[in-house]
Amino acid sequence: MRLLLFLGLLWGAAATPSGPQWPEPMFGRLASPGFPGKYGNNEEQRWTLTAPPGYRLRLYFTHFHLEPSYLCEYDFVKLSSGTKVLATLCGWESTDTEQAPGNTTFYSRGSSLDVTFRSDYSNEKPFTGFEAFYSAEDIDECQAPPGEAPTCDHHCHNYLGGFYCSCRAGYVLHQNKRTCSAQCSGQVFTARSGVLSSPEYPKPYPKLSSCTYSVRLEEGFSVILDFAESFDVEMHPESHCPYDSLKIQTDKEEYGPFCGKTLPRRIETKSNTVTITFVTDQSGDHTGWKIHYTSTAQPCPDPTAPPNGHISPVQAKYILKDRFFVFCETGYELLQGNLPLKSFAAVCQKDGSWDQPMPECSIVDCGPPDDLPSGQVEYITGPEVTTYKAVTQYRCNEFYVMRKDDGKYVCEADGFWTSSKGEKSLPVCEPGNGYIYTRDS
Incomplete structure (x- = not known):
């Protein structure tokens, strides 16, 4: 009872994820007429097996015993999926001219499989025919056959009965649900120089994308475009850039469209605003382009430094x-x-x-030095010279002495007279030893 309940649940789980259960059996057995006895002459029987969308059919033989013939012209079992013949089988062992299934497992190319059995008008000896079993299994659409393009541009996610695609950051899934289009519109460059390139350069650029790059400099500048390294944009030998194309637009002129493998020449736009448009279709595998942009303007006269x-x-x-x-x-x-x-x-x-x-x-001019009480100042560098590095000498009057300084001051770069000790205040003249100052003296 538990086994029957489990098989019932498994049968129900084979239904499409969001719809009703599939009306056809998801597994079963096929056999030639009269099996395990011999089959008759002029027999013909066809089975059409179907599975839900997103599933394929798997079929293998547990018994196979048919009349052998060159290229299986007499009795045979033919397996077809859509318009593709998967195998034509006969005999019981494979030879150079006939194929028997042996332990091979056969898979439909989609969700349907046609099995046809036919015998001719006579058999030299009795042949017991065949027995086969089939079941539906999920197709892993994310596993692309060798030589075919990947199912999804970026990420493929398989689930029972189907799959879905997703994209890396910076891309958006196209309405075809497989292609990842680059989000590359509205890019604005305001620096006086920089680099622009197709998405993913130098790797192949994405399909079904429309990119715009705008260089916006202040009025007075002129943008210069230099194509660098390599240029590889899909082209057509008889029509000018019908697939992928690069166009350059200014307020004065349009350049392009460009495609092919020839590196375009330098473009001096004579404009401070440039819009670059790059459009791709759904096919091709090309590496794109790279542009170094710089700017120029009317030059100013070369400045001449003032003396000193x-x-x-x-x-x-x-x-x-x-x-x-x-x-x-x-x-x-x-x-x-x-x-x-x-x-x-x-x-x-x-x-x-x-x-x-x-x-x-x-x-720098430090100006005339301050007067010194009980003393005087002498210009050492020259009469009345008070500019940078000029030297003055303070001396005390008779009967006065300068105890803490030598009285030498220099005009420094900060505009102050400064003593040899780094002081900016005046020296002090004090009465000498043994001298008493009075009003009459």
Whole structure:
């Protein structure tokens, strides 16, 4: 009873996943007329076996004993699936001119299998015919036969009675439920240079995809396109790019379509906006393309560094948005007119001019040194010289001494007079030892 219950459940499980049970038996037995006795002359019988969609039929023989003949012209069992003849069998052992099933298991190419038995008008001796068993089994559609394209572009998932496909990230399943189309539309590039390529380059690009790449630079720039490495887009020998194609569009001109294996020449678009469109069909196995894009613009005049200064960075050419900085040598400061600057940078504009004039590098001036109480100051470098590295010497008046410093001060790069000890405050003149200061003295 338990075995019958199990077989009943198994029979029910063989139904299609979302529909009613399949009306045909999912397994069974076939035999020649009169088996296990001999079969008669001029016999002909045909069985049409069917299974649910997503299943195939498996058939094997447990007994086979037919009249042998050259190419099985007399008595035979023929197995067919659709328009394909799987085997024509006769005899009881295979020879060079006839095939017997032996231990071979036969499989239908779809969900149907036709079995035909025929005997001719005479037999030289009695032959006992055949016995065969069949059953329906799930087709693993994910296992593509050798030499055939994979069932799914990316991932194939088999289940009882069917299969489904899924795609890697960045792709979407096409409405044909097998092809993975690239999600490659709406890509925008705003850097002044970069690289564009077909999806998966240099591997074969995906089928049934439509890609758009937009280069959008500021007004004043002009985009230059250079095709790099290799170019391989499906073509037709008699029609211009009817399958897969690459087109380039600017606000001034259209280039292409391009296909084939010849690397296109450099394209100087004379435009700051470029749209590249790449469309593929459902066939072919090609590696695609790669583009290096750069940009150019009207150059600005080469900047000349002011005396006692230098420019960074130094370039062969400066174009739109390029900039340079001016740095002064130690002891000099940036001035724009009479206005001191903490830093200076100039930017090249789209009309080919710099956005501000070159500054000066003016020597730092510490100004006249402060007066020293009970002392005086002497200009060592030169009369009234107060600029960078100028030296002054403080001395105390008679009867006063300078105890903590030698009185030598230098004009430093920060604009302050600084002592040899690094102090910016004035030295102190104190009364000498043994001298008492009075009003009358």
